[in-house]
Amino acid sequence: MAEQDLLQDLGWRGMIQQMTAEEDFKVHLAKGMQVVYCGFDPTADSLHIGSLVPLLALKRFQQYGHKPIALVGGSTGLIGDPSFKANERQLNSEQVVGQWVKSLKTQVSQFIDFDCGENSAIVANNLDWTKNVDVLSFLRDVGKHFSINQMIQKESVKQRIDRDGEGISFTEFTYMILQSYDFAELNKRFNCTVQIGGSDQWGNITGGIDLTRRMNRQQVFGMTLPLVIKSDGTKFGKTESGTIWLDPKKTSQYAFYQFWINTADADVYKFLRYFTFLSEQEIVAIEEADKQAQGRPSAQGILAKEVTKLVHGEEGLEAAMRITQAMFQGTLADLGEGDLEQLAQDGLPASELPADFAEKPLTSLLAESGMAKVGREVKDALGRNAVWVNGEAKSSEDNMSSGEIFSRDKALYDKFFLVKLGKKKNHLFTRR
RNA sequence: GGUGGGGUUCCCGAGUGGUCAAAGGGAUCAGACUGUAAAUCUGACGGUUCGCCUUCGAAGGUUCAAAUCCUUCCCCCACCA
Incomplete structure (x- = not known):
């Protein structure tokens, strides 16, 4: 050059x-x-x-x-x-x-x-x-x-x-x-x-x-x-759940990938310029194509892929995409036992159910796992049927029946419970 | 050192004895619409196992009842020296 x-x-x-x-x-x-x-x-x-x-x-x-x-x-x-x-x-x-x-x-x-x-x-x-x-x-x-x-x-x-x-x-x-x-x-x-x-x-x-x-x-x-400025004026690199770190132990590859995929339309082409090695022609082509196309732009996906690969390598990217696939596109049935084990390793938030889980309401159980800041958020979500355990929607009445919800026979492969709260928060619970 | 004005829930900010877990806005979370956007609308917004429990700078006091009244203390701001 x-x-x-x-x-x-x-x-x-x-x-x-x-x-x-x-x-x-x-x-x-x-x-x-x-x-x-x-x-x-x-x-x-x-x-x-x-x-x-x-x-x-x-x-x-x-x-x-x-x-x-x-x-x-x-x-x-x-x-x-x-x-x-x-x-x-x-x-x-x-x-x-x-x-x-x-x-x-x-x-x-x-x-x-x-x-x-x-x-x-x-x-x-x-x-x-x-x-x-x-x-x-x-x-x-x-x-x-x-x-x-x-x-x-x-x-x-x-x-x-x-x-x-x-x-x-x-x-x-x-x-x-x-x-x-x-x-x-x-x-x-x-x-x-x-x-x-x-x-x-x-x-x-x-x-x-x-x-x-x-x-x-x-x-x-x-x-x-230049300082990276977001179009909505909020600080770049911080989300409500905290700073986005480069260390995968502090911010999992999955969370990292998700951060980029959630980039606002108004920022995404600028970020492609800042954070990737794509050429001017390539970026302009992406922008043009997105303008022509209906619905979701492709830019966020490209940005997330490029940056995750840059920071976490090919393997880190694959891990992040594996979880993203499973959580946002796939169905639970597609996941094998090994896949579920892998998800936790790949950076999907995961934890073991506490020994006394049966006595605890869902609100505290999920709040303690870090899915919500306070039980109130879980309660709100339950009221709108926005909590799913292994694909099954839960409502307010289920709050006190943790024992039943996480019973052995409801588990995937005898021990996994994939809990979804709202559209974007997932957590894998395991039961010993 | 003097004088005046302040410290209220994540942030800004209203509230001057009960109707105060405390107006309004922002942020946040969830829902609808969507594209895991934006904008908009709806709901929640101290905690809770819904019995209660804990907040209005701090500590005491008055009162059946205090963010609100009294006392002391701490901190901030403005002007003066």
Whole structure:
């Protein structure tokens, strides 16, 4: 692929928010392989889909022949990025952050190629070069290059400084300096000349560019990616049941797939551009076809497939689709014993019936399993015949007859009960 | 430090002794319509095994009865110093 195409590719996808020295940057990328980095701070034991955009951007750079560095913020994670955050953050212990760094390293590594010759990816940890820096040299060698006057002008910390009742600690204020130092250090170590990040990182990125120029006398570049906005104004990546994580232990492949399949029509073509590697022509063709066709658009299905495959691989996708098939298209009769066992493994919410299930009303039983937040929701659903156990609709009168409903002879293969609440919630109960 | 205004259920916000589990809106959940959409309409919305149990910043008090009155304390906001 021609070097020129990278920015064009990112451009039509709508993935360029801002960049520094546009013309110079273009020329720079066209010169040949460049080293590009993006940082990921450990704020939890897994990344969530919000990190997918920069992660995939690194992959795109690699596709076009550049060398990606995924930087895991072992040290910056200890400090906390104040950018556009309304409140001071709670510090996490070194041990916890250390653990998170490990998880993130493995996670990030799935997305980029470490074995493709010259532009193989690198994973780095900024703790490696910050843990042994002593305060005095840091203040003299690095701190001297920063002007407080400039730092407090940055939009990202302004609200914390201006706003009454909120402040910013010296610790968080220093975050920008640490991240800037990373860029300078990566520049020195790996000749890294490009940093990318979310649009909230603009302040930190330009800080790094300035520092690298001052410390290393090198011109480096920065680019930010747009924040993912949903058409209805709600926050991307969060559902009522929580954050969508990349770790299948935290968000099953099935739940992950379902998240994408439920994408609003107004967002789905944009998301295809952001989150898949489909070409412009392909995406336009999908959009056109959906416009012509009646009924359900095909885009959500394609998006869900592509992204699930990207994050969870071919097997994860198959697992997710297996459950989706069974829950939304198939009939229970089609499922064999092995299939039911498999569903639980594939990520269908499942649990064992408690020993005293017969004494409990359905309301508490289903609420405790996590199907509903409170018993009231189950009751409401029962009142509308929206609860099915093994395909049989239950009503309010059945609330107190758990013993009968989950009796051995009603079970599939002597132990399974597939409970459906409403259209979208399924749970597999097993009985010993 | 002074003066004034506030803290109400997930969020915003009404409520100034019983008719208050507390108006209205948002969010959420379920139903209808659909496409596992959107919009719209309907219902639910502190918990409950429907007997009750627990809420209105906190703790005490007055009263048959308190979100509402009194006392102390904590927190927030505005203006002044």
